[in-house]
Amino acid sequence: MAQSLAPAHPPDPTPFRTFRTLSGRPGGSLRLYAAVARGSFRRYAGYRAATWAGVFTNTVFGFFIAYTYQALWQIRPHLGGYDLSAALTYVWLGQALLMPIAAMGGGVQDDIEARIINGDIAVDLYRPVDQQLWWLSADLGRAGYHLLSRGIVPLLVGGLFFHLRMPAGSPAAQALTWAGATVSVALAVTVSFLLRYLAALTGFWLMDPRGVRQVTVVLGMFFSGFLLPLSLLPSTLAAVAQQLPWAAMVQIPLDVFLQRRTGAALAQGLLLQLGWAGLLLGAGQLLQRAVVRKVVVQGG
Amino acid sequence: MAESLSVPPPWYGRTREALRAYRLVAGMWLRASLAYRTSFWITTVGNAVTSLLDFVVIAVMFQHTTTLGGWTLPQVAFLYGTSGLTLGLADLLVGSLDQLGQRVRDGSVDTVLVRPAAALAQLSADRFALRRAGRVVQNLLVLGWSLWELQLDWTGPKLLVMAVLVVCGTVIFGSAFVAGAAFQFFATDAAEVQNSVTYGGATMLQYPPSVFARDLVRGAVYGIPLAFVNWLPALYLLGLPDPIGVPGWFRFASPLAALLCAAAAGLAWRAGIRSYRSTGS
Amino acid sequence: MAIIEVEDVARTFTVRRKVGRLKRERSEVRAVDGLSFEVAAGEMVGYIGPNGAGKSTTIKMLTGILVPSEGRLRVAGADPSRERVRLARRIGVVFGQRTTLWWDLPLRDSYELARRIYRIEDARYRRNLDRCIDLLELGPLLDVPVRQLSLGQRMRGDIAAALLHDPEVLYLDEPTIGLDVVSKNRVREFLAEINAESGTTVLLTTHDLTDIERLCSRVMVIDHGRVVYDGGLEGLHNVGGSERTLVVDLAAPEPDPISIPGARVVRMEGPRQWLAFPATDSAAPLVAAIAARYPLVDLSVKEPAIEDVIARMYGGGTTEGERSLEGSVAGA
Numbered sequence: 049m050a051q052s053l054a055p056a057h058p059p060d061p062t063p064f065r066t067f068r069t070l071s072g073r074p075g076g077s078l079r080l081y082a083a084v085a086r087g088s089f090r091r092y093a094g095y096r097a098a099t100w101a102g103v104f105t106n107t108v109f110g111f112f113i114a115y116t117y118q119a120l121w122q123i124r125p126h127l128g129g130y131d132l133s134a135a136l137t138y139v140w141l142g143q144a145l146l147m148p149i150a151a152m153g154g155g156v157q158d159d160i161e162a163r164i165i166n167g168d169i170a171v172d173l174y175r176p177v178d179q180q181l182w183w184l185s186a187d188l189g190r191a192g193y194h195l196l197s198r199g200i201v202p203l204l205v206g207g208l209f210f211h212l213r214m215p216a217g218s219p220a221a222q223a224l225t226w227a228g229a230t231v232s233v234a235l236a237v238t239v240s241f242l243l244r245y246l247a248a249l250t251g252f253w254l255m256d257p258r259g260v261r262q263v264t265v266v267l268g269m270f271f272s273g274f275l276l277p278l279s280l281l282p283s284t285l286a287a288v289a290q291q292l293p294w295a296a297m298v299q300i301p302l303d304v305f306l307q308r309r310t311g312a313a314l315a316q317g318l319l320l321q322l323g324w325a326g327l328l329l330g331a332g333q334l335l336q337r338a339v340v341r342k343v344v345v346q347g348g
Numbered sequence: 349m350a351e352s353l354s355v356p357p358p359w360y361g362r363t364r365e366a367l368r369a370y371r372l373v374a375g376m377w378l379r380a381s382l383a384y385r386t387s388f389w390i391t392t393v394g395n396a397v398t399s400l401l402d403f404v405v406i407a408v409m410f411q412h413t414t415t416l417g418g419w420t421l422p423q424v425a426f427l428y429g430t431s432g433l434t435l436g437l438a439d440l441l442v443g444s445l446d447q448l449g450q451r452v453r454d455g456s457v458d459t460v461l462v463r464p465a466a467a468l469a470q471l472s473a474d475r476f477a478l479r480r481a482g483r484v485v486q487n488l489l490v491l492g493w494s495l496w497e498l499q500l501d502w503t504g505p506k507l508l509v510m511a512v513l514v515v516c517g518t519v520i521f522g523s524a525f526v527a528g529a530a531f532q533f534f535a536t537d538a539a540e541v542q543n544s545v546t547y548g549g550a551t552m553l554q555y556p557p558s559v560f561a562r563d564l565v566r567g568a569v570y571g572i573p574l575a576f577v578n579w580l581p582a583l584y585l586l587g588l589p590d591p592i593g594v595p596g597w598f599r600f601a602s603p604l605a606a607l608l609c610a611a612a613a614g615l616a617w618r619a620g621i622r623s624y625r626s627t628g629s
Numbered sequence: 630m631a632i633i634e635v636e637d638v639a640r641t642f643t644v645r646r647k648v649g650r651l652k653r654e655r656s657e658v659r660a661v662d663g664l665s666f667e668v669a670a671g672e673m674v675g676y677i678g679p680n681g682a683g684k685s686t687t688i689k690m691l692t693g694i695l696v697p698s699e700g701r702l703r704v705a706g707a708d709p710s711r712e713r714v715r716l717a718r719r720i721g722v723v724f725g726q727r728t729t730l731w732w733d734l735p736l737r738d739s740y741e742l743a744r745r746i747y748r749i750e751d752a753r754y755r756r757n758l759d760r761c762i763d764l765l766e767l768g769p770l771l772d773v774p775v776r777q778l779s780l781g782q783r784m785r786g787d788i789a790a791a792l793l794h795d796p797e798v799l800y801l802d803e804p805t806i807g808l809d810v811v812s813k814n815r816v817r818e819f820l821a822e823i824n825a826e827s828g829t830t831v832l833l834t835t836h837d838l839t840d841i842e843r844l845c846s847r848v849m850v851i852d853h854g855r856v857v858y859d860g861g862l863e864g865l866h867n868v869g870g871s872e873r874t875l876v877v878d879l880a881a882p883e884p885d886p887i888s889i890p891g892a893r894v895v896r897m898e899g900p901r902q903w904l905a906f907p908a909t910d911s912a913a914p915l916v917a918a919i920a921a922r923y924p925l926v927d928l929s930v931k932e933p934a935i936e937d938v939i940a941r942m943y944g945g946g947t948t949e950g951e952r953s954l955e956g957s958v959a960g961a
């Protein structure tokens with residue numbers, strides 16, 4: 049097993065009331081969600097020692113995994129369509145995305161599970177904001193912080209010790225790659241959130257949410273391409289895995305950055321991410337409604 | 349003279365008392381966890397499956413090659429199994445310590461210190477979770493497969509080295525947990541640092557030393573001596589040439605490394621407790 | 630005979646404070662400074678003082694959790710920091726803010742574990758547990774996991790856990806904090822009974838004057854790390870009633886403090902204002918006068934907290950010599 053969960057911090061007493069006044073005004077809801085995201089960013093930025101501890105650990109893991117890839121790609125120089133430098137870049141980018149996409153579970157998932165256990169979630173459901181969007185904003189804020197701290201620093205260290213591949217080609221092509229990668233990472237975080245949101249809500253029906261979390265983490269770690277590029281799997285499995293929602297979390301954004309998806313393939317990749325995001329958003333809304341019904345009928 | 353020999357030294361009594369406290373606390377948690385059978389089995393299997401993922405990665409890698417760093421799949425599986433087994437045992441025994449920073453922050457270390465038992469024993473046994481044995485069992489299965497495939501010629505000395513490997517590996521990883529916990533007395537938020545030695549170290553030890561940069565391997569021999577967990581004994585057990593370039597007797601020096609690790613962890617723990625008892629936080 | 634002896638004890642902490650964006654400044658804080666007192670066996674002593682006065686630091690040193698920087702401590706003939714484990718068998722500790730019980734396990738398991746860790750003989754254990762179950766009404770709670778207990782239930786559970794091994798000294802750090810009136814009374818009655826029957830020495834810190842009133846014939850007030858008053862409660866109580874506080878929630882924030890004769894605003898926060906008025910005055914005319922001029926949402930009257938009383942007693946930069954209770958009473 050790779051890294052264990054980030055230290056579990058006590059759930060924030062989310063300051064609903066502070067933001068509530070904003071939602072009444074025109075254009076207020078966007079400002080509300082922006083404020084939630086900013087608040088979440090700042091909250092995680094407050095755990096400074098935890099951040100450095102995490103950066104250190106991400107970097108150490110990056111080294112270990114990079115050497116194993118190097119050993120494999122030295123034997124098979126173009127395995128899975130990646131050259132050595134692309135494969136090493138894949139490792140370090142994967143480490144950079146680990147926390148933003150919360151591959152090990154967590155982020156707002158911890159908060160929601162805690163609120164389900166202590167019953168606060170029932171109160172949340174009566175608030176005049178959409179819970180899914182509220183928690184999505186919070187998770188995007190968290191992911192933003194983790195990308196800047198625990199994403200970038202290990203990547204820079206990795207770049208010092210290994211030859212990593214940066215987007216190449218004409219300035220226009222480079223710009224398109226960077227823009228595509230940015231959008232793709234944002235969608236990756238969104239899809240990852242939506243999956244974790246679904247998993248967290250199952251806590252309403254199950255006594256112990258740990259089982260569901262373990263299953264989703266295992267599926268996510270493997271089918272996202274975080275452990276190995278999906279193209280290394282047996283061909284049928286690889287083809288199926290490429291279309292699953294987990295591919296939207298790691299495999300697609302990394303392929304966009306490594307320019308394995310350009311032109312039509314780039315558009316197709318982003319569309320796949322967008323499609324899963326839409327589908328999971330809908331599923332989340334349905335499940336959320338079922339939860340509200342359950343809370344109203346049984347009083348939580 | 350004869351009389352002084354029959355009186356047990358003071359550390360003997362203290363150790364026995366500490367083990368007793370550990371057994372009492374752990375036993376209570378064990379009974380409590382078994383009360384929820386379904387939950388227990390789900391999380392145990394979950395633990396096993398999660399820890400199996402790393403072996404799936406190795407298996408997929410060997411779909412594309414016959415050797416990695418010059419080692420075959422059964423040989424790498426031997427490293428995987430021994431690394432996971434020893435980490436799993438250490439995690440089972442003292443893994444609860446990794447939440448120490450949290451306990452310092454919420455002040456519950458104080459409640460441990462007012463009980464008449466060693467703090468380390470109480471804190472390691474707290475939340476003792478048999479579900480962590482899921483990792484142990486899963487790794488044992490892989491190790492069993494590897495030994496079956498390797499068809500080693502088991503001699504007395506080899507059996508001894510194998511047993512020593514399991515014990516000393518567990519002690520080395522256990523020391524890492526204790527030292528990591530001691531560090532959390534100073535940096536209560538930095539629980540994750542120790543993951544790079546425990547879980548990170550175990551990931552490294554799943555692969556042959558020849559895969560890694562020379563300096564990294566030297567660091568694992570002379571720095572944090574993780575190489576003594578399984579790399580060095582494996583060279584002897586599997587009869588492989590030394591890719592590291594260390595004295596030959598290092599293959600049998602795991603007990604020495606384990607002793608040094610335990611001593612270092614013990615000192616770190618004392619420093620941590622001392623710091624806590626002079627700041628109260 | 631003194632069972633607790635504290636002689637010139639000091640405990641300094643190094644505090645790092647942020648100065649500007651990056652710089653950090655180290656400074657020394659003396660949480661306890663030249664503290665000396667004695668408690669005789671069988672006494673029940675209230676130990677009070679404002680937040681940060683050094684109460685918890687003292688308790689932590691007396692239990693052996695914290696090592697003193699200077700001075701000498703003896704509890705039941707032992708040096709707490711050097712003989713922590715040995716002493717632990719002879720003392721009981723209850724922290725009001727956190728539990729010594731095992732959070733996820735039924736209350737019964739915590740007691741069972743205590744029995745074995747403290748090596749309590751069966752007969753004694755059963756006698757003590759039965760008494761606690763009886764007096765603290767723990768019967769129905771024994772099989773409930775501790776995390777599901779209410780604060781009051783948990784506190785009762787904690788107190789029982791601290792007494793199973795017949796400690797000679799019992800420390801209680803805020804034993805009634807957050808409890809409802811019924812639970813408070815039950816806890817107080819139990820403590821009084823234990824003290825009377827078993828002769829257990831009790832040292833308790835609290836913010837609730839009533840605890841002291843009901844239980845302790847002797848009070849020690851600590852401020853800035855040293856004992857500034859040691860004696861009966863009567864004097865403290867006189868000063869205690871000096872000022873009460875009216876908390877007013879207005880419909881909308883007022884830019885200016887409410888101006889009403891006979892009261893003065895001591896604090897403002899959005900639509901909420903705090904008004905201090907003499908405790909001898911009735912609150913009713915004050916409320917009427919405010920309601921006539923401002924739209925009110927809610928209001929409440931707060932009795933003076935001990936820390937306010939202490940602050941009043943020793944505030945205003947008096948010298949050591951003037952820090953006597955009589956002086957303050959005379960001045961009031």
